[in-house]
Amino acid sequence: MTFDSLRSPAIYLRQMLGTVPHEETLQEYETWWEKAGQAISHSIDRAGTPWLRMFDPLGKRVDEILYPPEYWQMLKRGYQAGVIWRAFEERSLLPSYLLGYVTSFYDPGLYCPYTVSLSTAAPLDKYGSENLKARFLPQMLRKDEAAWQGATWMTEIKGGSDLGAAVETVAKPAGDKWLLNGEKYFSSNVGAELAVVAARPEGAPENVRGLALFLLPKYREDGHLNYFIRRIKDKIGTRSVPTGEVELKNSEAYLLGKPEWGIYLILEVLNLSRVANSIASVALAQRAMSDALNYAEGRTAFGKPVIEHPLLRKQFEDRFAALQAAFALGWESVQLLNEVWRETPPYSDRYHLFRLVAHFAKYWTAEFAAQTSKWAMEVYGGIGTLAEYHVERWLREAMILQIWEGTPHRQILDGLEVMQRKAAHRLLFQHLAPMADSQRLQEMTRQVEKHLVLSAEAKEAQAEKLFQDLAQFTASALLRKMQK
Numbered sequence: 001m002t003f004d005s006l007r008s009p010a011i012y013l014r015q016m017l018g019t020v021p022h023e024e025t026l027q028e029y030e031t032w033w034e035k036a037g038q039a040i041s042h043s044i045d046r047a048g049t050p051w052l053r054m055f056d057p058l059g060k061r062v063d064e065i066l067y068p069p070e071y072w073q074m075l076k077r078g079y080q081a082g083v084i085w086r087a088f089e090e091r092s093l094l095p096s097y098l099l100g101y102v103t104s105f106y107d108p109g110l111y112c113p114y115t116v117s118l119s120t121a122a123p124l125d126k127y128g129s130e131n132l133k134a135r136f137l138p139q140m141l142r143k144d145e146a147a148w149q150g151a152t153w154m155t156e157i158k159g160g161s162d163l164g165a166a167v168e169t170v171a172k173p174a175g176d177k178w179l180l181n182g183e184k185y186f187s188s189n190v191g192a193e194l195a196v197v198a199a200r201p202e203g204a205p206e207n208v209r210g211l212a213l214f215l216l217p218k219y220r221e222d223g224h225l226n227y228f229i230r231r232i233k234d235k236i237g238t239r240s241v242p243t244g245e246v247e248l249k250n251s252e253a254y255l256l257g258k259p260e261w262g263i264y265l266i267l268e269v270l271n272l273s274r275v276a277n278s279i280a281s282v283a284l285a286q287r288a289m290s291d292a293l294n295y296a297e298g299r300t301a302f303g304k305p306v307i308e309h310p311l312l313r314k315q316f317e318d319r320f321a322a323l324q325a326a327f328a329l330g331w332e333s334v335q336l337l338n339e340v341w342r343e344t345p346p347y348s349d350r351y352h353l354f355r356l357v358a359h360f361a362k363y364w365t366a367e368f369a370a371q372t373s374k375w376a377m378e379v380y381g382g383i384g385t386l387a388e389y390h391v392e393r394w395l396r397e398a399m400i401l402q403i404w405e406g407t408p409h410r411q412i413l414d415g416l417e418v419m420q421r422k423a424a425h426r427l428l429f430q431h432l433a434p435m436a437d438s439q440r441l442q443e444m445t446r447q448v449e450k451h452l453v454l455s456a457e458a459k460e461a462q463a464e465k466l467f468q469d470l471a472q473f474t475a476s477a478l479l480r481k482m483q484k
């Protein structure tokens with residue numbers, strides 16, 4: 001495999017995976033991005049925060065987000081290509097994540113609307129009543145121009161990591177629906193036709209077990225707005241998705257699943273988006289490397305293109321190998337999720353294995369994306385810092401990929417929890433045994449078992465090193481399997 005594969009996401013996918021479902025669709029989609037999409041995407045990024053029109057001229061609350069028309073064209077292209085509908089028609093997540101990879105090579109922020117739409121349609125399909133599904137699901141799976149979008153709103157002003165303590169939105173039963181009151185502080189894809197929202201049914205415990213998941217339409221049954229956008233956030237990156245603050249005022253909502261399953265359903269929503277985040281991070285890293293490669297081949301210093309200098313060449317080689325390992329890890333999280341995403345509680349061991357791999361993938365790939373985009377800026381030298389050449393954009397985008405869907409701390413601590421409570425490390429070692437170096441496998445087994453008997457304080461304090469070693473070991477073993 002040569003550096004040239006860096007220049008095209010579709011080619012890179014083929015080289016890494018061998019057979020790629022819907023390869024022609026991916027290529028067409030990439031061609032569209034080359035010809036039209038990336039110019040739109042760059043101008044949306046440069047334009048900054050979109051405007052919010054809160055009232056119509058007669059004073060009626062409308063809460064419309066004002067992007068230029070080309071934005072909607074760019075957004076709809078992915079929906080039409082099948083980033084949502086294929087998952088339900090084909091009962092497979094692979095096409096969706098492959099399209100997400102190509103999207104993120106050009107615009108990692110735009111992959112957010114697709115991801116949160118998938119993370120809305122999936123629990124609606126699994127846990128919604130027949131009535132609810134008949135009312136909303138066909139709209140979300142349309143293949144025409146009318147993209148119905150979803151969103152996933154959990155975080156409130158008091159924090160996103162400790163949802164059990166921070167969610168203050170209350171749900172009151174009202175006939176066949178519920179009325180929600182509260183505020184969501186980070187609400188991406190704000191303006192969506194539907195959202196899944198974490199709220200606490202009145203009287204439920206004041207901890208994470210007291211949360212339930214609700215489906216919230218944009219409009220009430222009487223046609224009035226059902227949620228209100230207080231403002232749109234001015235963000236450093238991911239500007240292709242509007243992130244707002246949302247007010248819920250007696251907002252009509254529908255319970256998904258059993259109330260006591262709330263936290264499991266919230267985690268299922270996060271599973272889909274953490275895997276998407278991993279795919280987006282690898283694609284972003286590929287893009288940053290591709291830009292760095294183009295520049296390093298053209299820029300001359302000390303009598304030859306900078307790529308030909310041994311130090312820079314070696315950096316490219318090492319990072320190219322690291323990209324493949326990150327890809328193998330991210331792709332394994334896709335494949336395992338594809339096996340378990342239809343499960344409902346209580347879950348199988350395969351699900352717990354998936355969760356551990358997904359925590360590694362979210363953590364490792366996002367870190368790799370941030371480091372690689374920083375390095376790509378350095379390869380550009382001074383002009384890397386200039387907005388007009390776009391390479392600085394990848395670092396701004398990467399910084400958000402590290403934080404949303406759970407910070408690195410959250411991934412480490414949740415990974416530790418699934419090892420402690422479900423012995424997921426043993427499932428992992430069994431899974432990797434056929435492809436891993438056996439001596440290294442034994443060393444890792446000993447390292448984890450030793451860690452898990454430390455005091456509670458030491459277990460958390462020393463978890464990062466263990467997590468890094470495990471993620472790297474897992475990625476290397478998976479790459480070995482992929483290369484066979």
Ligand SMILES: Cc1cc2nc3c(=O)[nH]c(=O)nc-3n(C[C@H](O)[C@H](O)[C@H](O)COP(=O)(O)OP(=O)(O)OC[C@H]3O[C@@H](n4cnc5c(N)ncnc54)[C@H](O)[C@@H]3O)c2cc1C
Binds near residue numbers: 189
């Ligand atoms: C652009 C953007 C869009 C977003 N969109 C959405 C959205 O659509 N829906 C949604 O629900 N959320 C969204 N979020 C919120 C995101 O999920 C949270 O920012 C994230 O989960 C972290 O929560 P927090 O920002 O409240 O940080 P906090 O939870 O307040 O944490 C602050 C710091 O403390 C660390 N920390 C917390 N607990 C521990 C611990 N036990 N041990 C060690 N360190 C700890 C955290 O890792 C972090 O570094 C979005 C965020 C951004 C930036």
